Amino acid sequence: MQQSMASAARELVIQRLGLVRSLCETEEQRLLERVHGEEERAHQSILTQRVHWAEALQKLDTIRTSLVDMLTHTDDLQLIQKEQEIFERAEEAEGILDPQESKKLNFNETCAWSPLLTQLWATAALGSLSGTEDVRIDERTVSPFLQLSDDGRTLTFNAKKSKACADGPERFDHWPNALAATSFQSGLHAWMVNVQNSCAYKVGVALGQLPRKGSGSDSRLGHNAYSWVFSRYDQEFCFSHGGQHVPLGLLRCPAQLGVLLDLQAQELLFYDPTSGTVLHTHHASFPGPLFPVFAVADQTISIVH
Incomplete structure (x- = not known):
C-alpha cells in the first residue's frame, strides 16, 4: 500500500514538472519570436x-555648394535681388534636417514581458531565497x-x-x-513579511539617505524619491514612490507579502506566496544601496525567517 502511494506521488510530481516544463518551453518560444520580431x-x-x-x-551638400557659389560670385545688388531665393534655399535646408520615423527606433521592452514567466520566476526565487538572508530591523531607526x-x-x-x-x-x-540593518547593492534578494494581523502597513525598500525627522513628505514612505513601497490601509492597496500612488485592486488581503529585489535587472516585485500571485512589479534605476523598509500603524508585522 505504501509503495503504491509513493509510486502515485512520484508519477504526480513527474506529471506536474513535465507540464511546467512544457509551458516554459512554449512561453520561451513565444517570447523569443516576439523579441526577434522587435529586433528586425x-x-x-x-x-x-x-x-x-x-x-x-547629399541634398545639404548641394544647397551649401549653391549658396557658397551665389555668395562668392554675386555682387551686392544681385544679392539683394536674390534675397528671397537665398531665404527659400535656407528654409529648404532646415526641412531636410527633420528626422523621419524617429519614434520607431525605440525598442519596445514590453515585448519581453510575460505574466507566466514572471510568476514562475518569482515563485522559484522566493521559494529558494526567502529566509536564507538574515533580514533584521535596525533598532536605532x-x-x-x-x-x-x-x-x-x-x-x-x-x-x-x-x-x-x-x-x-x-x-x-x-x-x-x-x-x-542590512542594505543590498547588487544581486538578487528576497524576504517575506507576515502582514496578516495588520490593516495599515508599508513594506518595500529605501535609500539610506531617506530623511528621518519631521512630519513632512521627505520622511514619509512612498511620498519621496528615497522610497518604494507596497502599502495597505484598511481594504485599499497601492504601490507608492515619489508621491505617485498606483492603486492595486486586490481581491483578497495577503497574509504574507514576498519582496523580490533584482538589482541586476533593476526590478522590485511584490508577491503573494499563498495564491502565487504577482501583486506589483516596478522597474527603476535605483541610485544606490537599498535597505528593506517597514512601517506599521495597526497591530503587528514581522519578517519571516
Whole structure:
C-alpha cells in the first residue's frame, strides 16, 4: 500500500514538472519570436534612417555648394535681388534636417514581458531565497511609535509615543517607520513579511539617505524619491514612490507579502506566496544601496525567517 502511494506521488510530481516544463518551453518560444520580431523591426528602422540621412547629407551638400557659389560670385545688388531665393534655399535646408520615423527606433521592452514567466520566476526565487538572508530591523531607526521584538524581526504599533527611545540621527521621530540593518547593492534578494494581523502597513525598500525627522513628505514612505513601497490601509492597496500612488485592486488581503529585489535587472516585485500571485512589479534605476523598509500603524508585522 505504501509503495503504491509513493509510486502515485512520484508519477504526480513527474506529471506536474513535465507540464511546467512544457509551458516554459512554449512561453520561451513565444517570447523569443516576439523579441526577434522587435529586433528586425528596429533594424529595418535603423536602415531606413541611414538611407534618409545619406540622402539628406547629399541634398545639404548641394544647397551649401549653391549658396557658397551665389555668395562668392554675386555682387551686392544681385544679392539683394536674390534675397528671397537665398531665404527659400535656407528654409529648404532646415526641412531636410527633420528626422523621419524617429519614434520607431525605440525598442519596445514590453515585448519581453510575460505574466507566466514572471510568476514562475518569482515563485522559484522566493521559494529558494526567502529566509536564507538574515533580514533584521535596525533598532536605532525604529520610530518611538513602534516596539521592536528581541529578535529584531517584529514591529508592533503603539499609539502612544514611547519616551524610552533615545533619540539619534538614525531614528524616525514622527512616522512609524523602521529600516533594516542590512542594505543590498547588487544581486538578487528576497524576504517575506507576515502582514496578516495588520490593516495599515508599508513594506518595500529605501535609500539610506531617506530623511528621518519631521512630519513632512521627505520622511514619509512612498511620498519621496528615497522610497518604494507596497502599502495597505484598511481594504485599499497601492504601490507608492515619489508621491505617485498606483492603486492595486486586490481581491483578497495577503497574509504574507514576498519582496523580490533584482538589482541586476533593476526590478522590485511584490508577491503573494499563498495564491502565487504577482501583486506589483516596478522597474527603476535605483541610485544606490537599498535597505528593506517597514512601517506599521495597526497591530503587528514581522519578517519571516
